[in-house]
Amino acid sequence: MKLSTKGRYAVTAMLDLVIHMDEGPVSLSDIAERQHVSLSYLEQLFAKLRRRGLVASTRGPGGGYSLNDAPENVAVVDIILAVDENIDNTNCSGAANCQHDEQCLTHDLWQDLSNQIQEFLAGISLAELASRGSIKRIAARQDGVEQDIFPVTEMPSVMSKRVGVSK
Amino acid sequence: MKLSTKGRYAVTAMLDLVIHMDEGPVSLSDIAERQHVSLSYLEQLFAKLRRRGLVASTRGPGGGYSLNDAPENVAVVDIILAVDENIDNTNCSGAANCQHDEQCLTHDLWQDLSNQIQEFLAGISLAELASRGSIKRIAARQDGVEQDIFPVTEMPSVMSKRVGVSK
DNA sequence: AGAATAACCAACTATTTTAGTCAATTATTA
DNA sequence: TAATAATTGACTAAAATAGTTGGTTATTCT
Numbered sequence: 552m553k554l555s556t557k558g559r560y561a562v563t564a565m566l567d568l569v570i571h572m573d574e575g576p577v578s579l580s581d582i583a584e585r586q587h588v589s590l591s592y593l594e595q596l597f598a599k600l601r602r603r604g605l606v607a608s609t610r611g612p613g614g615g616y617s618l619n620d621a622p623e624n625v626a627v628v629d630i631i632l633a634v635d636e637n638i639d640n641t642n643c644s645g646a647a648n649c650q651h652d653e654q655c656l657t658h659d660l661w662q663d664l665s666n667q668i669q670e671f672l673a674g675i676s677l678a679e680l681a682s683r684g685s686i687k688r689i690a691a692r693q694d695g696v697e698q699d700i701f702p703v704t705e706m707p708s709v710m711s712k713r714v715g716v717s718k
Numbered sequence: 719m720k721l722s723t724k725g726r727y728a729v730t731a732m733l734d735l736v737i738h739m740d741e742g743p744v745s746l747s748d749i750a751e752r753q754h755v756s757l758s759y760l761e762q763l764f765a766k767l768r769r770r771g772l773v774a775s776t777r778g779p780g781g782g783y784s785l786n787d788a789p790e791n792v793a794v795v796d797i798i799l800a801v802d803e804n805i806d807n808t809n810c811s812g813a814a815n816c817q818h819d820e821q822c823l824t825h826d827l828w829q830d831l832s833n834q835i836q837e838f839l840a841g842i843s844l845a846e847l848a849s850r851g852s853i854k855r856i857a858a859r860q861d862g863v864e865q866d867i868f869p870v871t872e873m874p875s876v877m878s879k880r881v882g883v884s885k
Numbered sequence: 886a887g888a889a890t891a892a893c894c895a896a897c898t899a900t901t902t903t904a905g906t907c908a909a910t911t912a913t914t915a
Numbered sequence: 916t917a918a919t920a921a922t923t924g925a926c927t928a929a930a931a932t933a934g935t936t937g938g939t940t941a942t943t944c945t
Contacts, residue, residue, distance in 0.1 A: 554721075554831075555932065563824045578891065586823065592934055598893075611942025612890040627827070656753065656856050657730045660794070660847065664721075667838050671831060680827065689823050722903065745920065759905055765922075778913025779919040886945100893940070901932075911922070 554668075558631040560588050561596045565630050568606070569622045569677045570690045576608075576615030585693045596634050603633040622681060628672035721835075725798040727755050728763045732797050735773070736789045736844045737857050743775075743782030752860045763801050770800040789848060795839035 563586050568577045579597060583590040597616055600606045605625060606616045618625065680686060730753050735744045746764060750757040764783055767773045772792060773783045785792065847853060 557932070559824060559828060560933095562827070563822060566823055576891095580891075589934060591936080594893075595934090601893095608892060609942085610890085610892050610940080612944065614891055614942070616892090654852075654856055655730060656733055656853060656860070657726060657847075659850075659852055660729070660842070661726060664835070664838060668831070668835065671834050675827070680824075683826075685821075685826055686823060689821055693823070724903070727904090743920095747920080756905060758907080761922075762905085768922095775921060776913085777911080777919085777921050779915070781913070781920050783921090888943100888945085890943080891941090894938085896936085896938105898935075899933090901930100903930075904928090906927075907925085909923085909925105912920085914919080915917090 554631070555635070557596070558635045560586075560592070561600065561634040562627055562630050564588065564593060564596065565600070565605070565625070566677060566680055566686070567690075568616060568618065569681045570686075572617055575613065576617045578615035581615070599634050600630070603629075605629060605633055618677075622678035623676050625677045626673045627675045627677075627680070628669060631672060721798070722802070724763070725802045727753075727759070728767065728801040729794055729797050731755065731760060731763065732767070732772070732792070733844060733847055733853070734857075735783060735785065736848045737853075739784055742780065743784045745782035748782070766801050767797070770796075772796060772800055785844075789845035790843050792844045793840045794842045794844075794847070795836060798839060 564582050567582050567586055571577045571581070579593045580590055582588070583593055597606060597608075601608060601616075604619055607619050608614070608616050731749050734749050734753055738744045738748070746760045747757055749755070750760055764773060764775075768775060768783075771786055774786050775781070775783050
């Protein structure tokens with residue numbers, strides 16, 4: 552299966568977007584700063600999310616990304632499928648031709664497992680996630696924490712801003 | 719998470735072992751032939767399974783591997799954990815220090831998912847798997863199929879036997 | 886009009902994991 | 916003593932992961 556940090560980053564970024572979208576489009580550099588993911592990596596992920604129709608983009612100052620649908624209608628599984636391609640656990644990608652054009656011994660087991668995971672992740676929407684108390688607390692910390700940890704001017708911009716971009 | 723072909727091969731091989739263990743130890747070369755996995759790769763996997771105490775080995779002619787415990791007591795999750803190390807889906811391996819020593823936004827979500835998968839795979843024993851009709855059918859096919867596909871002497875030994883081993 | 890902002894795009898890269906191979910040794914049995 | 920089969924260790928090709936680098940294009944603010 553594919554459940555790597557790629558999918559986790561994507562879900563985290565989308566959740567950050569939902570939490571901050573009341574003030575218009577959310578820029579990737581803001582998400583990068585808050586969630587400590589590299590901006591260029593986010594760009595790749597959001598390119599896929601946009602192609603899948605999950606988000607819409609606005610260019611220029613004040614621009615950023617916004618959800619194409621209500622947070623209630625976006626499930627975690629949609630996000631993971633958009634960036635990770637598949638959630639399938641079989642060797643044959645479900646085709647059941649794992650061995651001489653027939654099923655391998657454990658084909659059904661991996662198929663069942665895939666369905667389990669699929670159903671679990673399909674049952675959780677961004678709206679539900681954003682409403683959780685534990686997540687609200689962490690988001691509040693992230694929104695107010697930068698000043699606390701990095702006193703005034705010395706924020707390690709390397710982590711969140713583009714470096715070495717020439718004019 | 720780690721759910722790769724490594725874990726799938728291991729479960730398939732262990733299931734093959736259970737199906738054929740009534741006639742004493744099962745050799746890796748037999749499993750390699752039946753399940754079409756390379757012998758050297760199986761050796762690596764069974765070294766881990768032995769270290770974890772899931773199987774016992776018998777050397778010499780007629781030797782092979784046998785289960786250390788009743789098939790009822792070996793869950794699929796045990797096998798995957800033995801070869802894949804962990805089934806954890808969080809970035810911080812469950813330590814909840816994913817971001818500045820505190821939880822990242824989605825930590826709880828991945829934790830819940832890990833638990834789901836864990837429970838599912840813990841609920842399936844080798845005995846239960848081996849008793850399934852679909853698996854019995856496939857095993858029967860595998861036990862009788864070699865003669866049908868590779869007439870008499872011309873079995874492609876490359877796939878299942880060691881090649882180039884000098885004295 | 887010009888500077889800043891921010892999305893968009895393509896190519897490249899270091900590191901890790903996967904899925905093995907290759908070569909040899911040790912133990913056991915016929 | 917020959918064959919069988921586990922055991923060990925080092926190596927490797929290919930793919931995936933997690934980015935980086937260097938730009939271009941569109942929009943808005945001054």
